[in-house]
Amino acid sequence: xxxxxxxxxxxxxxxxxxxxxxxxxxxxxxxxxxxxxxxxxxxxxxxxxxxxxxxxxxxxxxxxxxxxxxxxxxxxxxxxxxxxxxxxxxxxxxxxxxxxxxxxxxxxxxxxxxxxxxxxxxxxxxxxxxxxxxxxxxxxxxxxxxxxxxxxxxxxxxxxxxxxxxxxxxxxxxxxxxxxxxxxxxxxxxxxxxxxxxxxxxxxxxxxxxxxxxxxxxxxxxxxxxxxxxxxxxxxxxxxxxxxxxxxxxxxxxxxxxxxxxxxxxxxxxxxxxxxxxxxxxxxxxxxxxxxxxxxxxxxxxxxxxxxxxxxxxxxxxxxxxxxxxxxxxxxxxxxxxxxxxxxxxxxxxxxxxxxxxxxxxxxxxxxxxxxxxxxxxxxxxxxxxxxxxxxxxxxxxxxxxxxxxxxxxxxxx
Amino acid sequence: xxxxxxxxxxxxxxxxxxxxxxxxxxxxxxxxxxxxxxxxxxxxxxxxxxxxxxxxxxxxxxxxxxxxxxxxxxxxxxxxxxxxxxxxxxxxxxxxxxxxxxxxxxxxxxxxxxxxxxxxxxxxxxxxxxxxxxxxxxxxxxxxxxxxxxxxxxxxxxxxxxxxxxxxxxxxxxxxxxxxxxxxxxxxxxxxxxxxxxxxxxxxxxxxxxxxxxxxxxxxxxxxxxxxxxxxxxxxxxxxxxxxxxxxxxxxxxxxxxxxxxxxxxxxxxxxxxxxxxx
Numbered sequence: 001x002x003x004x005x006x007x008x009x010x011x012x013x014x015x016x017x018x019x020x021x022x023x024x025x026x027x028x029x030x031x032x033x034x035x036x037x038x039x040x041x042x043x044x045x046x047x048x049x050x051x052x053x054x055x056x057x058x059x060x061x062x063x064x065x066x067x068x069x070x071x072x073x074x075x076x077x078x079x080x081x082x083x084x085x086x087x088x089x090x091x092x093x094x095x096x097x098x099x100x101x102x103x104x105x106x107x108x109x110x111x112x113x114x115x116x117x118x119x120x121x122x123x124x125x126x127x128x129x130x131x132x133x134x135x136x137x138x139x140x141x142x143x144x145x146x147x148x149x150x151x152x153x154x155x156x157x158x159x160x161x162x163x164x165x166x167x168x169x170x171x172x173x174x175x176x177x178x179x180x181x182x183x184x185x186x187x188x189x190x191x192x193x194x195x196x197x198x199x200x201x202x203x204x205x206x207x208x209x210x211x212x213x214x215x216x217x218x219x220x221x222x223x224x225x226x227x228x229x230x231x232x233x234x235x236x237x238x239x240x241x242x243x244x245x246x247x248x249x250x251x252x253x254x255x256x257x258x259x260x261x262x263x264x265x266x267x268x269x270x271x272x273x274x275x276x277x278x279x280x281x282x283x284x285x286x287x288x289x290x291x292x293x294x295x296x297x298x299x300x301x302x303x304x305x306x307x308x309x310x311x312x313x314x315x316x317x318x319x320x321x322x323x324x325x326x327x328x329x330x331x332x333x334x335x336x337x338x339x340x341x342x343x344x345x346x347x348x349x350x351x352x353x354x355x356x357x358x359x360x361x362x363x364x365x366x367x368x369x370x371x372x373x374x375x376x377x378x379x380x381x382x383x384x385x386x387x388x389x390x391x392x393x394x395x396x397x398x399x400x401x402x403x404x405x406x407x408x409x410x411x412x413x414x
Numbered sequence: 415x416x417x418x419x420x421x422x423x424x425x426x427x428x429x430x431x432x433x434x435x436x437x438x439x440x441x442x443x444x445x446x447x448x449x450x451x452x453x454x455x456x457x458x459x460x461x462x463x464x465x466x467x468x469x470x471x472x473x474x475x476x477x478x479x480x481x482x483x484x485x486x487x488x489x490x491x492x493x494x495x496x497x498x499x500x501x502x503x504x505x506x507x508x509x510x511x512x513x514x515x516x517x518x519x520x521x522x523x524x525x526x527x528x529x530x531x532x533x534x535x536x537x538x539x540x541x542x543x544x545x546x547x548x549x550x551x552x553x554x555x556x557x558x559x560x561x562x563x564x565x566x567x568x569x570x571x572x573x574x575x576x577x578x579x580x581x582x583x584x585x586x587x588x589x590x591x592x593x594x595x596x597x598x599x600x601x602x603x604x605x606x607x608x609x610x611x612x613x614x615x616x617x618x619x620x621x622x623x624x625x626x627x628x629x630x631x632x633x634x635x636x637x638x639x640x641x642x643x644x645x646x647x648x649x650x651x652x653x654x655x656x657x658x659x660x661x662x663x664x665x666x667x668x669x670x671x672x673x674x675x676x677x678x679x680x681x682x683x684x685x686x687x688x689x690x691x692x693x
Contacts, residue, residue: 053543075517109595110514114522117507117566124563125529131540140539197436200429214676215437218444221675223623225642226664229649230447230460233657239459241446280439334530334568341533343627348646368536372627375539382539393532400531 002073005080011093013100018076025069029062036062043138043151052151056138060130064122129393135386142379158387171359172388178271179366183340186278191332193279194286195324199316201287202294213291220284228348231277235263235349265354267363274364278345282335286328293327294320333403337396343368367392451661460657472662480656482663484637485644488554489667492622492640495558500565500618501611507566508573509599513585523574526567534564538631545632552638560628561621569614576610577603612678620671641667 003018040059044050083093094100136158138151162168201212219227234241243260250256263269297320305315325332346352347369352362360377361370367388374385446460454469476482510516511523541560542551550556580603588598604611622629622640629640639647641663648660 054547057543057547106595110510110516110519113506113599114510116503117570118522120503120559120563121526121529121566124560125532125534125567127544128534128537128540129532131543132537135539197433200432203425203429205426206429206433212433212437215440217675217679218440218672221672222444222668223620223642223671225624225626225646226447226668227443229646229660230443230664233460233649234443234446236459241459241461244459245461246442337531341536343533343536344624348626368533371536372538376631386537386539389533389536392536396531396533397528400528404527 002076005077006083009080009083009087009093011083011095013095013097014076014079018072021069021072025065028065033062033065043153045150047150048147050150051147052138053140053146056134056151057131060127060134063130064127132386132389135383136390138383140382140386141384142381154383158383159391161384162387162391167358171357171361174357175361175365175367175370178364179340182271182274182342182346182366183336186275186282186342187332187336187339189275189279190282191286191335193283195290197283198287198290198294199320202291213288216287217284219281220288224281224344225348227281228277228345231273232349235273237262237264264350267354270350270354270364274345274349277349278339278342281345282339286331286335289328289331290324293324297323333400337400340366340396341368341392342366343372347372447661447664450658451665453658460661472658473666476659476662480644480648480659480663481637481639482641482644482659485639485641486666488633488638489622489640489642492554492558492561493619495554496561496565496621497615497618499558500562500569501614503562504566504569504573504614505604505607505611506599507570508577509603511570511574512577513582523571526570530567530571535560535625535628538628541628542631551632552634557622557629557632560632561625562618565618565621569617573607573610573614576607580606609680616674616678619674623667623671 002022003015006012006015006018009015036055036058039050039055040062042055043052044055087093094103137153137155139154139157140151143149144151162172197216200206201209201216206212235243237243237260240263242263247258247260251258261269263273301319302315305319310318343366346364346366350362350364352365352369352373355363357363357365360373362373365373371385371388371392374381374388450460451472452468452470454467454471511519545551545553545556548556584602584606585598588602589595593601622642624642625640626642626646630643630646633639633643645660645663645667648656648663
């Protein structure tokens with residue numbers, strides 16, 4: 001029990017403080033916590049009286065409280081052992097209240113200032129994630145909406161449904177396949193366009209660099225939802241500006257003959273449009289980052305390479321590109337994960353459509369927009385959505401860990 | 415003309431062609447939207463056409479017939495609250511992670527790195543149930559806390575990276591002179607990271623202007639929406655769409671952000687590369 005070790009060592013301020021914390025926890029647990037945990041197990045047995053959702057949430061809250069207390073226990077044991085060792089080594093611990101208080105203000109400063117960040121993280125990241133994990137194992141859907149109906153634990157049924165039910169599995173695999181393609185192509189496109197534009201615009205002879213720079217930043221500065229919805233209108237099959245204004249302009253060129261394209265009604269053309277729009281939206285950030293990196297490359301290195309006979313492509317390939325990658329590799333990784341979860345572009349452009357490939361998914365839906373539709377549609381399947389969300393998070397985090405391991409940036413920090 | 419001079423000329427011509435082409439591709443859709451806001455009558459689709467009659471009627475209708483001003487106020491309130499809270503929390507945490515070696519530091523940093531990959535805003539079922547329990551539906555404080563919490567992992571990393579570029583000897587000198595930890599942070603170190611603070615403030619401010627998913631799910635009554643959710647309702651259904659009103663509302667929403675963006679742009683470049691180069 002926390003505090004006993006410190007009491008034995010006669011470090012009274014800490015012993016009393018930790019003892020009080022323990023008493024508070026024990027009282028909280030017996031009065032409220034034990035019941036909350038029991039409710040989490042049963043999820044209630046009387047409809048209308050017991051709200052399974054609230055029971056689930058309060059149960060999770062109690063789990064978080066228990067976890068925090070467990071951390072306190074471990075930390076206090078460690079501190080007691082540490083203090084005991086130092087006493088044996090002939091060092092006198094702080095036993096007075098005033099000195100303890102002062103050292104808490106000094107050594108405790110880092111904990112004090114990160115505490116708000118931790119608290120908010122628990123509220124907005126840890127708690128929702130844990131609740132989602134639990135929801136994925138219940139039968140929360142449009143047929144079971146508390147408080148009229150109770151929820152039950154159903155084990156791996158939701159995951160089983162995704163992988164074993166043929167219709168679900170084929171939808172899942174199609175959506176997953178497009179999600180991966182979308183992430184790879186759209187992100188590579190926006191990075192390539194950003195790097196290429198930066199290199200072209202940064203050539204010494206180019207005039208009006210500032211003007212170009214301002215224009216190229218506009219897609220980033222204007223809130224994305226506005227441009228996506230504008231594009232959605234412009235790509236309208238019959239009246240949209242692309243078909244009625246832009247394509248006729250291209251047709252003026254000799255030998256070019258393009259009819260109106262089915263941007264919104266043919267899955268393939270919708271995908272083409274989506275990729276183009278994402279390139280448009282995503283390249284300015286890379287452009288700006290790479291521009292500032294290019295300006296930091298010492299010119300004498302490039303000059304030396306030129307004198308040694310290296311051509312433009314060789315100089316880019318062996319000097320400029322490695323230099324860019326060194327600084328911006330982590331940013332590039334977050335661009336990929338960002339597009340994996342890029343709800344706005346997919347959903348606001350064409351609602352994930354056209355058409356349907358079953359189970360509420362449209363032909364251009366990615367996992368996250370599919371989750372959104374499953375949750376908000378006419379017959380919501382909250383628990384299946386939670387299960388898919390878990391799968392998404394596992395994939396993203398797993399792949400990121402692998403990449404970061406290879407990039408060794410985690411090790412450098414540790 | 416020598417061969418190399420000809421090659422240089424070709425390179426220059428193609429470079430300018432590319433840059434001008436890209437600039438046109440950016441300006442075209444944006445100017446279409448802007449022009450449409452000032453066109454009279456009912457628009458069916460955006461087109462780039464010079465009109466003889468310019469009108470402000472769309473703006474008048476926007477204010478009179480829709481709750482746009484309410485949405486604008488809601489978004490501003492959430493944006494300002496998110497900005498104030500996030501900048502405070504993130505700069506304090508970033509400072510601690512940069513300067514102190516405390517227990518749990520490296521674990522927390524790793525956790526933050528992975529947490530930023532998880533699409534937490536998509537956990538709306540969880541947020542919805544939480545909101546039900548604490549009566550957070552239709553409430554700005556709930557959405558604000560969700561935005562701030564979700565933004566913490568990535569921005570703490572960026573902030574820490576920038577604090578790392580400020581020499582620790584400055585802190586030590588201030589502490590030797592008898593300044594408290596908080597005062598050292600506030601008066602010595604914080605003024606030196608202003609470019610990064612500007613980025614943080616702008617990003618936090620932009621979050622509620624751009625976020626659609628969670629706002630759509632947690633804000634239910636028509637007067638409580640944010641601009642993103644509200645404007646989407648103008649164009650969601652092709653049969654009842656109000657295109658001109660959408661364009662007018664979009665301009666008013668984008669204007670303050672674009673102005674702030676270019677105002678803070680200089681600090682941006684410095685802040686981003688300094689943070690990134692720490693890896």
